[in-house]
Amino acid sequence: MYNPEKKSALIPSSEITDEAVFRQRRTLIKASMTGAAGALLGYSAGVTANTSATGFRTSEELTSKKTVTTYNNFYELGTDKGDPARYADRLVTDPWSVEIDGECNKPGKLTLEDVLKPHDIEERIYRLRCVEAWSMVIPWNGFSLGDLLKRFEPNGNAKYVAFETIVDERLPGQRVPVLEWPYREGLRMDEAMHPLTMIATGVYGEDMPNQNGAPLRLVVPWKYGFKSIKSIVRISFTEKQPPTSWNMSAPHEYGFYSNVNPEVSHPRWSQAKERRLAGESKGISSLFTPKVDTAFLNGYADQVASLYTDMDLKKHF
Numbered sequence: 001m002y003n004p005e006k007k008s009a010l011i012p013s014s015e016i017t018d019e020a021v022f023r024q025r026r027t028l029i030k031a032s033m034t035g036a037a038g039a040l041l042g043y044s045a046g047v048t049a050n051t052s053a054t055g056f057r058t059s060e061e062l063t064s065k066k067t068v069t070t071y072n073n074f075y076e077l078g079t080d081k082g083d084p085a086r087y088a089d090r091l092v093t094d095p096w097s098v099e100i101d102g103e104c105n106k107p108g109k110l111t112l113e114d115v116l117k118p119h120d121i122e123e124r125i126y127r128l129r130c131v132e133a134w135s136m137v138i139p140w141n142g143f144s145l146g147d148l149l150k151r152f153e154p155n156g157n158a159k160y161v162a163f164e165t166i167v168d169e170r171l172p173g174q175r176v177p178v179l180e181w182p183y184r185e186g187l188r189m190d191e192a193m194h195p196l197t198m199i200a201t202g203v204y205g206e207d208m209p210n211q212n213g214a215p216l217r218l219v220v221p222w223k224y225g226f227k228s229i230k231s232i233v234r235i236s237f238t239e240k241q242p243p244t245s246w247n248m249s250a251p252h253e254y255g256f257y258s259n260v261n262p263e264v265s266h267p268r269w270s271q272a273k274e275r276r277l278a279g280e281s282k283g284i285s286s287l288f289t290p291k292v293d294t295a296f297l298n299g300y301a302d303q304v305a306s307l308y309t310d311m312d313l314k315k316h317f
C-alpha cells in the first residue's frame with residue numbers, strides 16, 4: 001500500500017472543521033436518541049475514560065471531516081490518497097442492491113432501501129488504525145452488522161461471512177490490476193456478529209461520501225483499516241474461510257485476521273506506533289504529528305480479546 005514518506009501524506013492546516021458546527025450537529029443527534037440508547041452508547045454521566053464501557057464511543061479528539069473525506073484508501077478510485085475524493089463521482093450508487101447468498105435460509109437480492117429499512121441509525125465514534133501506521137478517530141453513522149445478518153437466518157454451516165465491493169467499468173482504479181477485482185473481505189462468524197462490528201451508512205452526521213464507501217461499508221474497529229470493505233454489493237455465508245483481497249495480493253504481509261497488534265510487525269511498517277491524523281483543534285501536517293503507541297486490538301481488547309483466547313495471533317496475523 002501507500003508510502004508514508006510521499007508528499008501526499010501532508011495535510012494542510014486549512015482543513016479544520018468548524019468545531020461549533022460539528023458540536024451542534026452532535027447535540028442534535030444525541031437529543032434524538034432515547035435515554036436507553038444514550039445509556040448504552042455511553043452518554044450517561046460518569047463516563048470519563050477514553051472509551052465507554054461498551055466501546056461504542058471514544059472521547060478522543062476527532063479527526064477533521066476534511067481529513068476523513070479527502071485522505072482515503074479506495075483503490076477502485078485510484079491508489080493516491082486524494083484519488084477517491086477526486087474521482088468520487090465515478091462511483092454510481094443509485095440504483096444499489098446487495099445480494100445475499102451461501103449458507104443461510106433467506107438468501108436473496110435486496111434493494112438498498114430494504115437493507116436499511118428496519119435499522120435505527122446511530123452514531124458511533126471509533127478509532128480506525130491503518131496498517132500504514134496512521135490512525136483517525138471517526139464519527140460513523142450506522143448499525144451493527146449482526147442485526148442485518150440475523151435477518152438472513154444463517155444456518156449451522158455458516159462459519160464465515162464474505163463481502164464483495166462493486167465491479168463497474170466506470171471506476172478508474174479497476175482498469176488497473178493493482179488488486180484482483182472485486183475487492184473482497186471476510187470475517188469469522190463471531191467477529192461479524194460482535195456488536196462493535198458495524199455497517200456504516202454515513203459519517204459526521206451526513207450520508208456516506210462516495211470516497212468513504214457509499215452507500216454501505218463495513219467498519220471493524222479492532223482490525224486494520226483494510227478489513228473495513230467499502231461499497232458492498234454481496235454478502236455470502238461460507239463454511240470455509242473466504243479469500244480476501246490483500247491476503248491474495250501479498251499473503252506474507254496481510255493475514256485473514258488482520259487484528260491490530262503492536263507486537264506483530266508488518267514487513268514494511270512497524271505496528272508498534274501510529275500517527276494520529278489531524279484533530280479538530282490542530283489541522284497540522286500528519287508528518288509533524290507525534291507518534292503514539294498502538295494499542296492491542298486498537299484499544300478494543302476489553303470487548304473483543306475473548307474472541308481470540310485460544311489462538312496464536314503471531315501465526316494467525
Ligand code: MTE
Pocket residue numbers: 068071072073074075076128130131165183211212213224225226227228229230231
Ligand atoms: N474497500 C474497497 N472496496 N477498496 C479499498 O481499496 N481500502 C481499505 C478499506 N476499504 C479499500 C476498502 C483500506 S486500506 C482502508 S485504510 C480503509 O478502507 C480506508 O477507509 P477510509 O478511506 O474511509 O478512511
